Amino acid sequence: MTAPARIETDLRSCSEVFSRPTGDPDRTPRHTISEVAAASGLTAHTLRWYERIGLLDPVGRASGGQRRYRDADLHRLAFLGRLRLTGMPVADMLRYVDMARQGEQTYPARQRLLEAQREEVRQRIVDLQATLAVLDYKIDLYAGKAAGIAGTPAGQQDHPVDNRVEEEQSA
Numbered sequence: 001m002t003a004p005a006r007i008e009t010d011l012r013s014c015s016e017v018f019s020r021p022t023g024d025p026d027r028t029p030r031h032t033i034s035e036v037a038a039a040s041g042l043t044a045h046t047l048r049w050y051e052r053i054g055l056l057d058p059v060g061r062a063s064g065g066q067r068r069y070r071d072a073d074l075h076r077l078a079f080l081g082r083l084r085l086t087g088m089p090v091a092d093m094l095r096y097v098d099m100a101r102q103g104e105q106t107y108p109a110r111q112r113l114l115e116a117q118r119e120e121v122r123q124r125i126v127d128l129q130a131t132l133a134v135l136d137y138k139i140d141l142y143a144g145k146a147a148g149i150a151g152t153p154a155g156q157q158d159h160p161v162d163n164r165v166e167e168e169q170s171a
Contacts, residue, residue, distance in 0.1 A: 015039040017071045021078040025071035029060030033067045040077050047077075053090075055080060055097055086121045 012020075014031040018039040033044045040047075047067075050056045056076060059067045076097075083093050096113055099106035 012071070014069075014074065017074045018078050021075040025075050027070050027072060029062075029068035029070050031069040031071075031074065033069070036069045036074065036077070039074070040081065042077070042081075050077075050080070054094060055090075083117070086117050087124070088117050092117070 011026060011028075011030075014035040015038070017025070017031075018036075031039075033047055036042070036047060037044050042050075047056070051059055051067075056073055059069055059073065062068050080093055080097075083096070092113065096110060099110050099113075
């Protein structure tokens with residue numbers, strides 16, 4: 001009598017696969033839509049929409065018809081989530097996924113798409129750093145004024161009209 005085939009028990013959970021999408025993904029359809037929704041932060045409706053518009057390949061089904069996602073689906077969802085964080089429009093995400101389906105010959109086009117998006121992200125970072133500097137300036141300005149008001153004896157605070165003019169000039 002032969003021993004039964006060993007069942008692999010070191011499969012990563014849905015959350016682990018989504019949060020660390022590395023290595024060769026398990027191709028077994030095993031994650032439920034509720035597990036994927038919880039791991040990804042996407043709603044079940046959004047997951048079904050991603051499948052319907054083609055961002056995800058058709059998802060396998062269990063015998064009862066329930067969706068079962070593979071680790072590869074989670075890898076793609078994690079990457080798509082990163083692209084969304086960059087502000088990439090869904091149309092460009094679809095273009096990227098379509099090119100990926102076409103294979104290696106689209107590497108240069110995919111690279112150009114990602115480089116263009118990277119440039120947009122870099123510009124947004126510059127804009128955000130400038131905005132942060134303005135916020136820091138204003139916070140420091142108000143902290144100094146608040147300290148000045150708190151340290152001034154009652155009845156001797158600056159005239160409110162003077163403060164308003166200075167405020168308008170520095171706004």
